[in-house]
Amino acid sequence: MRFLAPTLSIIGTAALVACVSAADGGANTISESSIIPGAYIVEVETDQDPTALYQELELEGISVDARRDLQFRLFRGGSFQLRNTSSSAAENDAQAQRVLQKSNVKNVWPVRAIQFPKPTLVSVRNGSAAGDGGMARRDSHRRQSGDNDTYAPHVITQVDQLHAAGFTGKGVKIGIVDTGVDYTHPALGGCFGPGCVVSYGYDLTGDNYWAGLAPVPDSDPYDNCQGHGTHVAGIVAAQSIEATRRLGFAGAAPDVTLGMYKISGCPGYTTSEMLLAGFNMAYEDGSDVISCSAGDDSGWAGDAAAVMAARIVDAGVPVVVALGNSGALGLWQAASPASGEGVTAAGSVDSPLLPTLVNAASYSIGNGTAGTLAWQDGAPEFANVTLPVLFLDSTNLTRTDAACDPLPTDTPDLSTSLVLLGLSTTCSSNQQVKNLVDIGAKNVMFYSLTTGSAGFNSLRITFNLDVGLSGVGLITLDQAQTLAEARNKNKTVTVAITNAAYAEPAAINFPNTLSGGHVSTFSSWGPTWETLLKPQIAAPGGNILSTYIDGAYAVMSGTSMATPLAAAVIALVIQARGTHDPTTINSVVAATAQRTTWYNGTAVDDTRVAPAAQQGGGLVQAYAAARTPVLLSVTSLSFNDSDHFPGPQTFRVSHVGPSMDSVDLVLGHVPAITMNTLKDNGDGTTSRSQFPNPIVNDAAATLSFDVPGGNLTVPPGGSVDITVTLTPPPGVNATLLPVYSGYITLEGAAVNLSLPYVGVAGSFAATPAVQRGYAAGCYLTTTEGHFNIPAPSNQTFTIPGPGSNSTSSTIYPRIIVRPTMGTPLLRLDVVSASGTSSNSTTDFMGVPSLGMLPGMPVEFVAGLGFAIYVNGTLNDGTVVPAGAYKVVVSAVKIFGDKNKEKDWTMVETVPFVIAYK
Ligand SMILES: *[C@@H]1O[C@H](CO)[C@@H](O)[C@H](O)[C@H]1NC(C)=O
Ligand SMILES: *[C@@H]1O[C@H](CO)[C@@H](O)[C@H](O)[C@H]1NC(C)=O
Ligand SMILES: *[C@@H]1O[C@H](CO)[C@@H](O)[C@H](O)[C@H]1NC(C)=O
Ligand SMILES: *[C@@H]1O[C@H](CO)[C@@H](O)[C@H](O)[C@H]1NC(C)=O
Ligand SMILES: *[C@@H]1O[C@H](CO)[C@@H](O)[C@H](O)[C@H]1NC(C)=O
Ligand SMILES: *[C@@H]1O[C@H](CO)[C@@H](O)[C@H](O)[C@H]1NC(C)=O
Ligand SMILES: *[C@@H]1O[C@H](CO)[C@@H](O)[C@H](O)[C@H]1NC(C)=O
Secondary structure: OEEOOOOOOOOOOOOEEOOOOOOOOOOOOOOOEEEEEEEEEEEEOOOOOHHHHHHHHHHOOOOEEEEEEEEEOOEEEEEEEEOOOOOOHHHHHHHHHHHHOOOOEEEEEEEEEEEOOOOOOOEEEEOOOOOOOOOOOHHHHOOOOOOOOOOHHHHOOOHHHHHHOOOOOOOOEEEEEEOOEOOOOHHHOOOEOOOOOEEEEEEOOOOOOOOOOOOOOEOOOEOOOOOHHHHHHHHHHOOOOHHHHHHOOOOOOOOOEEEEEEOOOOOOEEEHHHHHHHHHHHHHOOOOEEEEOOOEOOOOOOOHHHHHHHHHHHOOOOEEEEOOOOHHHOOOOOOEOOOOOOOEEEEEEEOOEEEEEEEEEEEEEOOEEEEEEEEEEOEOOOOOEEEEEEEOOOOOOOOOOOOOOOOOOOOOOOOOOEEEEEOOOOOOHHHHHHHHHHOOOOEEEEEOOOOOOOOOOOOOOEOOHHHOOOEEEEEOHHHHHHHHHHHOOOOOEEEEEOOOOOOOEEEEEEEOOOOOOOEOOOOOOOOOOOOOOOOOEEEEEEOEEEEEOOOEEEEEOOHHHHHHHHHHHHHHHHHHHOOOOHHHHHHHHHHOOEOOEEEOOOOEEEEEEOOHHHHOOOEOOHHHHHHOOEEEOOOOEEOOOHHHOOOOEEEEEEEOOOOOOOEEEEEEEEEOOEEEOEEEOOOOOEEEOOOOOOEEOOOOOEEEEOOHHHEEEEOOOOEEEEEEEEEOOOOOOHHHOEEEEEEEEEEOOOOEEEEEEEEEOOOOOOOOOOOOEOOOOEEEEEOOOOOOOOOOOOEEEEEOOOOOOOOOOOOOEEEEEOOOOOEEEEEEEEEEOOOOOOOOOEEEOOEEEOEEOOOOOEEEEOOOOEEEEOOOEOOOOOEOOOEEEEEEEEEEOOOOOOOOHHHEEEEEOOOEEEEEO
16 A cells, blocks of 8 residues: 655645755646646556445545546546635545555545646747648558668668668557647547547547536547647658658658547646656557556656556556656756656757758759758748849858948849858858849848858848848758759759748758767666666667647757657567567567767767666667667666675576577676765765766776676577676765766677666765755755745744734745755654743654644655745644744655664754734
8 A cells, every 4th residue: 555645835825935056947847737726636446446435434424526437448447626715735635545555545646737848949830731631541652662761860860771671560559648649640640549549538628628617528639739749749650741841850650549638727737646647548449558648756766656667567558658857967866757667768869960940942953843942931031932142252152251341333133133152251141131132133142151050040131121032041051052953054943932930841950960770868877766767778769850730840949859759669660570568568679779979068078878766878879779689687777876786687688589400608897987975065065966967987896797707509499597796886975876887798799788777876875865064055044035035043933823914024034945856754843942832742863853844744845945934824724933943854864764773864054033913
């Protein structure tokens, strides 16, 4: 039985607020979560009925209203709302505890609200509404045979090789739990139902679903307002149509049968009930793999959705979930439900491409149509025009000062041409345009003189309408060169431009020469607080072009984008291997993945392997995963911290064929970078480091194997057990909790496998769970100002008495609490500063507690921290009399036992005085 009540945002009017924001400013955060007061998910025994339970509860004085029926093959229960929902989380949880104590109840969880991100669009362009004539059925959009997949994110993941071998996902069902889909999009088949690309699914919420509103479910997962799910769906299954070919992208598994489970309305609001129901519906509808790009940053594995995902994996269906976009926070930030055991957590690598969506024009050379010109609109906007191109200087395209000086008066008539010239780096574009207009130019196309995206992306060239120009735009130097080559063969080059509002979208796919193929800086890091390795694999998720609502296309970034690509790879592997057994699938995708080298956000270091806690096995390799004849029994090894060091660990190497030849393998070890979790604040305290966590040089674990000479032969149908003995890196500063990792490699002629491992060269028990002080993040401040400056000792706070209203000028004491790591249990007790009080005290581990602050205790705290006001009221409603107090912050260490005093850390604030008005 399990009862998890992380009560962080329950009480009243934002009395608890996060004090450390997700460092990425929220733009990259896949979702935020909070607890819905008084709402719980209950799981009952298989032969029980939640309605009967609710009636029983009514008789016992606990009145509840059913929220949602949750009756599935793998889950029997429902969710309910306490009719007398209290503003005290503790009171609600006390009622829920009584529900849990009933013999027919297996589990009770609080309902969490989760927010899908409002997509942060790098760029979005509308496609033509008609598309390819709006043709609906899949067969009309089949990839043309011999049409090679050259899409760079597919090439670096070997998806192109599986496509070339004929595997496109046919016959495999992917269920996606997300915000729904615009299936009318021409690249997504245009229809919903059997035979369509999106052929099954459900709308669990309706379009207006939001906190407090009842869901209005129906059988149609259509979304034309949120957008996230449409982007996700295209990554899996965008069809090869004229528009996607022009844009240069494709779905990774275009022939899969796609199921969409819409768990949010337009505002992107969902709950853990909806996730749980969506997972179950996707499972019951026969999905071979389930993909979900939502979660919260808790880093613990016990929430309802994580438990459900793990249960579906146990029942035989792989579940792929985004690990989160909190990479900026560094190590130990695995999101739930990706944190679930057996769940395939996906991290993100940056795409080798930096696509920029612009407009398509067509150009012709001589009298044949030659191709598409991708141009960025400026102001004034071009009308619909077809004009011959006039090169201001086609012999020297890299000239940086074209038209910087007045043009010769014998310059040919410019008014009937599209004047093409480089955007000067020596004079202003105003100067260039003035000189051109002076001799009659009307339409001007600049090209960027810098290569790559830097000189292009942010450039929208604008002029006041009164300069006399009709239209202006920008192309790349590459495109200008193509046109110039034709021109230099004495061919006339003509460009037909459609006004930007009507133009078809085109993409300029700049190469990402800096970080392409390396882990995205936004991609969240593992391991989980239990030191389980997360993620399992990484896939391209940074700068991904895909379909968007209303027939549009958009570029988005996130582990939300990596996840459907990973799910599509798994679908291809399922088709190729003929099994969707999660143990096999997780083993082959993780073991064949390609290790990436370290990218610290500004530079790549090709001499060092990125930590396994950042990349898992590495960048997924679809072809190798589909073809490997050798399986490993585990996807990773964890060596915990030094107190829980497990000693030698054994894994099995099995030859499952189909080849009947033995496989010879050589064992090896590739260490990855070791990094410190904590930094020394220089005042006797430590606190969490953020990305990039400090590297500990020359700090690799050493490994030995019980295999003589490190060579092994695995016969067909046979297996070999390997025991590995690990020695953690010596000479490190254990108080900073260095996280070491690496890869056990098994290399043969045609098989290259690796097994990632992770461990902590320090002790959780020796690490204080909370530490006192400003740098350490546990101290008293006030509600005055915005900088959370520590308050001095004995400051008097004159606050409204119980029952009276506060005014905006009231200054309250405020406690900032940032646990050193995650903590399984945290509480804030109020004690008398003088040691005497007229109120009675309770002993808590030697602390004479007057009671806990409202909302306490809190379970499964993620380690980000929060702030809590003190207004004199305790969590049981008692009000402390005026007087001097301190707050004792107590937290349990990771792997600690809450019943043992030694497993708690306690710190206290400076004293403060409460007076009532
Ligand atoms: C596809 O790739 C193969 C192998 O590289 C090549 O032989 C073939 O010509 C290509 N087909 C097309 C349509 O480009
Ligand atoms: C293109 O134009 C040339 C010269 O005007 C002409 O000789 C040729 O037949 C034309 N070709 C086509 C395909 O129309
Ligand atoms: C420009 O072309 C588009 C697409 O062909 C058309 O819909 C639009 O009406 C045209 N605009 C004008 C002003 O002719
Ligand atoms: C082309 O222009 C660049 C920059 O204006 C100049 O440095 C270079 O000498 C020119 N090349 C030729 C062949 O004129
Ligand atoms: C292009 O035309 C010019 C002038 O008419 C001529 O000198 C040159 O040889 C021609 N070039 C080609 C490639 O035909
Ligand atoms: C990344 O590495 C480069 C090269 O070693 C270094 O100059 C830079 O400061 C590093 N950046 C960060 C954020 O650590
Ligand atoms: C292990 O195998 C490798 C490659 O097959 C070979 O070069 C090496 O000699 C072998 N080592 C032993 C101890 O057998």
